């Protein structure tokens with residue numbers, strides 16, 4: 541088999557890997573690039589492999605940087621099936637049409653403002669394209685073996701990152717070789733996800749390195765959160781939490797309601813202002829066997845959260861002046877309803893803005909957690925007077941020590957490891973650490989590099 545790195549090399553977004561033998565082509569993940577403009581521009585380049593020549597796609601998880609290009613792939617000629625776990629499928633039904641909607645809105649906005657070099661800017665794909673892509677989906681259980689293309693057997697094992705997330709194991713029958721893709725790897729002690737299942741066998745391993753050069757702060761997120769909320773409410777302010785709709789939003793809701801039930805913070809309304817996060821929360825409750833929270837705990841979230849669904853309700857929420865907690869997407873403040881809240885809340889020192897995950901370089905979230913004194917939103921600069929926090933300990937990615945622990949927990953003895961899904965420095969530090977700890981042959985993947993596996 542051959543493996544070609546079509547994305548997520550030298551950066552954390554745009555995950556796409558192509559496995560091929562002389563007869564078939566299997567694409568693992570089909571993500572969009574996010575973050576700085578130069579990266580986002582790559583979404584508009586023709587897909588590096590003719591989409592119609594790809595036989596099937598398998599997905600590690602639903603996040604847009606792993607699935608967001610699928611509608612464009614189908615639009616440009618991909619005819620095969622797209623395989624993933626059941627929960628990933630359900631989440632994609634929400635995430636992909638939403639991504640199409642955002643594309644359409646962006647194109648309309650560019651047209652109105654006249655800043656596109658095209659006379660009529662086109663979206664990369666539409667809601668309709670996303671729905672078309674969803675027709676290609678087929679879902680499977682963890683550990684269920686299937687054959688997306690003849691001669692390549694695939695299984696999913698839990699990766700502990702978000703609901704439905706998995707490591708993808710590909711066994712090539714002809715050569716009797718196994719290639720494992722880590723996908724995004726979760727935490728050893730996550731609040732809601734169970735730890736990633738150790739990998740027992742891989743001839744070649746493709747491993748993420750988002751936190752390849754960092755350790756998460758050893759803190760107690762419940763106490764930190766309690767302190768921030770109590771302090772902010774004490775000065776009459778609002779706590780705004782920009783959050784990823786899938787995964788982090790549900791975890792934040794759980795933690796907030798837990799500390800509220802334990803009277804560690806004053807009682808106040810908790811709003812979830814993101815239609816996508818609301819749908820993801822419903823899916824999360826339905827799949828409660830796949831995470832640590834019980835049906836009763838999911839119900840507690842449901843009963844105590846004010847779900848803000850319509851645009852009018854969202855606008856109304858912006859005029860609220862009493863202490864409350866608002867969770868809104870997107871998680872890196874790159875778009876969505878959270879931008880309106882930021883414009884209202886950032887200029888006032890009474891308020892707090894709390895991030896709870898990785899902030900890709902170039903995003904507003906990254907600027908804010910790094911102490912920017914103003915940020916540009918909707919073409920205008922807004923002063924940052926509110927307190928900004930980054931609860932890094934709530935990240936959905938294992939740090940390097942957690943990943944090393946996970947790699948060492950199985951009977952793994954790979955011939956070769958390729959490091960992907962990290963900024964340049966993070967990937968290189970991860971490479972050294974894996975080599976030092978296990979003595980394996982490790983290399984950082986290069987964009988468009990092709991290797992024999």
Ligand SMILES: [Zn+2]
Nearest residue numbers: 601603701724
């Ligand atoms: Zn992810």
